[in-house]
Structure formats: structure tokens, C-alpha cells
């Protein structure tokens with residue numbers, strides 16, 4: 180099915196979902212209702228005026244042209260979305276949640292307290308000392324974190340020019356380092372899919388500002404050498420950045436701060452069940468160790484311990500603002516609600532289920548799955564089959580395929596066994612059943628091979644192009660001068676305590 184805004188093809192017929200205004204309009208007299216001067220107002224307005232059933236059907240049809248977390252699992256790989264529980268919508272819809280950020284602090288103490296508590300929850304979960312809620316996405320969190328690292332080095336008169344990133348990392352890591360003005364040193368993976376410690380030793384040196392690492396990494400493998408990795412980077416005077424996209428696998432069980440990470444972002448849509456930013460506001464809070472707290476974006480929220488209640492303040496060497504106020508609060512409040520409702524046990528349980536699901540699915544799937552056992556996700560190759568065909572076939576059967584190649588992901592703890600089994604069955608259908616079809620597209624005849632079937636229930640309209648793997652400049656690993664040891668800091672060892680009218684021919688005259 181090819182969508183062109185509100186057009187799609189079904190059973191060889193073009194189907195068009197008109198705009199609401201094409202379904203019927205009414206002219207409304209607005210002369211009386213405006214307090215504005217006459218020269219600034221109109222006398223009448225033409226507004227869409229369909230009957231309620233037509234409105235309901237219109238939006239239902241539009242929603243069916245898309246794939247959504249409420250339609251089925253959304254296993255994209257590291258970017259896998261968690262189901263968004265509806266109770267968090269209730270929390271965010273509470274009129275008290277949407278206070279105007281310019282109101283006096285005295286009058287929004289409840290909101291500030293929640294923001295403060297969320298900062299604390301996230302710090303506790305990540306083993307960090309301080310958190311900003313401001314960045315509006317995981318990628319924005321990465322940029323914030325690397326800008327913080329840059330400010331830290333600059334403040335210590337220690338300008339460094341490179342960020343080291345494993346080849347398996349998400350494209351946003353490379354883009355982030357390049358946007359922050361760093362040269363990217365790409366680190367090849369070892370034979371076991373993990374960081375090659377020897378290559379890391381060769382890659383870091385006096386110019387290393389930071390190593391960006393995802394753990395478990397993007398093929399679902401825990402970086403077992405993380406303590407040694409942290410030591411190597413710290414001894415060279417660099418900082419260790421944690422890409423929190425895969426934190427779901429560690430929730431309540433392991434903390435980046437305890438592993439030696441200095442700065443991290445949290446993808447709240449992957450870990451704490453909020454909607455993703457795409458198409459709407461998102462959030463990617465950043466946590467740091469104490470030494471980096473003075474560089475966090477402004478403002479942050481603190482508890483004055485009874486003196487003035489909760490207040491905002493500017494960190495001493497702040498990098499400035501990366502978004503307005505405390506970020507996208509109505510998304511963040513959903514993360515708060517999720518964490519508060521699950522508590523310690525629930526969070527640890529979510530991580531366990533995600534890991535179990537991924538390993539279960541990796542066993543079921545009849546594709547070549549290298550490495551393992553896994554954490555929350557795994558990578559599979561389609562062998563001599565075209566990965567795009569396998570992915571499209573999965574779509575045909577109502578199973579959203581993982582991105583990049585095929586079958587990249589296990590689960591986020593919210594996929595039931597039937598969904599997992601279905602995904603595995605669909606992915607392993609023999610190649611022979613992936614039938615090329617010739618079809619006519621709306622705008623002129625264009626042949627395209629396409630597996631199996633099409634129809635309004637087939638999720639995802641457009642042919643997915645494989646995403647560009649890496650953004651930003653990269654260059655090879657180079658040998659560095661001997662690492663310069665520096666004294667590293669203490670680590671806390673706390674336990675987690677957080678608790679149209681129906682269309683026949685596709686067109687309706689208005």
C-alpha cells in the first residue's frame with residue numbers, strides 16, 4: 180500500500196481519504212464573538228462541519244494508515260518502543276500537570292517537586308549524581324552530554340579533539356560528536372561483537388575527550404570488560420559517555436554510574452514507556468557524576484529543604500539551555516508515573532522480561548543469529564535472502580520489522596509470547612512464499628516487487644529505504660601516545676531505591 184498523504188491504493192483502486200473540510204463546511208458568523216478591534220477580525224469563517232460519525236471514521240481511517248505501538252509490537256532494534264500504558268495518559272491529562280512554566284515558583288511547587296523527584300529517580304537508576312530533564316530526545320541528550328564533556332575539558336584547560344565510538348554504535352553518536360566539533364575515531368568491534376580492548380588502548384590518548392558506549396551494545400551484548408574499558412579511558416584523561424538507549428536491559432540490576440560512566444542520557448520512550456519524540460515532543464534527560472554537575476543545562480530544580488520549598492537554579496558553569504524550561508514536561512511526567520508505579524521490583528522485572536523475551540525470540544527465529552546470549556535485543560542476518568523482502572513480509576503479516584537489516588530486536592518486556600511467536604513464524608517463512616507482485620501505483624505505472632499482500636491493514640505505507648548507517652565524519656583508528664594517568668573519582672554503590680462518510684469510490688463531494 181502506498182500512501183500519499185491521504186491517498187492509498189487498495190485492490191487496484193485508488194482510495195482517497197478527503198480532508199475534513201472536503202467532507203462538508205459551514206460558514207460561521209464570528210462578528211459578535213471577538214474582543215479584537217474590527218480591523219483585525221473577519222466577519223465569518225469557513226470551518227469543517229462534518230457529522231460526528233464522519234469525524235470518528237475519518238480519524239480512525241487515518242490512524243489505520245500508520246503503524247503504532249497500539250497496533251502491535253514495534254521492534255526497531257535499539258529504538259524499540261515500549262507500549263505506552265494508558266494510566267500515564269491520565270496522569271499527564273490532569274489539569275494540574277499542565278501548569279504554565281512562567282508561573283511563579285511559589286505557585287507551582289507541586290510540579291517542581293515532581294520534577295525534582297524525577298531527577299532523583301533517574302539519578303538513582305543510572306548511578307549518577309545529578310540530572311537535567313531538559314533535552315527533548317535521546318539524540319539531543321547525547322549532544323547535551325558531549326557538550327558537557329567539552330565544557331568540562333575546556334574549563335580544566337584541557338582541550339581535546341577526539342571522541343572514540345565503536346563501529347556498532349547508533350548513528351546519532353557519530354553525528355553528536357561531529358556536531359560538538361570533535362573528530363570521530365571509529366573503533367572496530369572484536370570477533371565477539373564487543374569492544375576490542377586492544378584496539379581501544381591504541382585509539383585513546385591525550386586527544387581523547389570521551390568514549391561513547393552503549394551497554395548492552397546495539398547487538399544486545401553486555402560489554403563485559405566495562406571496568407577495564409573505563410579505566411583505559413579515564414587513565415587517558417577522557418570521559419565515559421553512556422548511550423542509555425539500552426538501559427531497559429539493566430533496569431534495577433546494574434547502573435552505568437557503578438560501571439564507571441561519567442555522563443549518560445536516558446531514552447524515556449525506550450525505558451520508561453513514554454511516546455517517542457517522532458511526530459511529537461519527546462524527552463532525553465541527561466545524568467552526570469558530581470564533577471560534571473556544574474556544567475548541566477540551566478535551570479535545574481533543587482529542594483531547599485524546607486526553606487523555600489523547591490526552586491530552580493543555574494548550575495555554576497552551565498552550558499546554557501538546550502530546550503525551554505524543564506523540557507517536555509508532559510512527556511516526562513509519564514516517565515515519572517511509570518517509574519513510581521513500577522517501583523524497584525517492577526523495574527527490575529521489566530528488564531528481566533525484556534532479556535528473556537529477546538533470548539526466546541532469538542531461539543525461535545529461523546535466521547542466522549550471531550553471538551548470544553543476549554540482553555534485550557539481538558541481531559540476525561537474512562543469509563542469502565534479501566533482508567528487505569523479509570522485513571516487508573513481516574509487515575504483510577502485521578509484524579513490524581526491526582530496522583537496518585532484519586530481526587534486530589527481542590522485546591522491551593511488553594511483548595507477549597503470542598506476539599513473539601508470530602514474529603518468529605513470519606520471519607522464517609521460506610523464501611519461495613515471498614512472491615514478487617507487479618502493481619500499479621497511483622502516480623503512473625511503476626513496477627515494484629512486493630511480497631505477499633497489501634491492504635488498508637498493512638502497516639507502514641512507504642517502501643522503507645535502509646537507513647543511512649552513520650552520520651558525521653569518521654576516520655580510522657590511529658595509534659596514540661602513551662596514556663597519561665589521572666586520578667579518578669570515587670563511585671557510589673547505592674542500591675536502587677525508587678520506588679468521510681464511508682467512501683466507496685474514494686472521493687466524497689463536499
Ligand SMILES: Cc1ncc(COP(=O)(O)O)c(C=O)c1O
Nearest residue numbers: 257258316317318349351422424
Ligand atoms: C543506541 C541509540 N542511541 C541513540 C538513539 C537516539 O535516541 P532518540 O530517538 O531518542 O533521539 C537511538 C534511537 O532512538 C538509539 O537506538
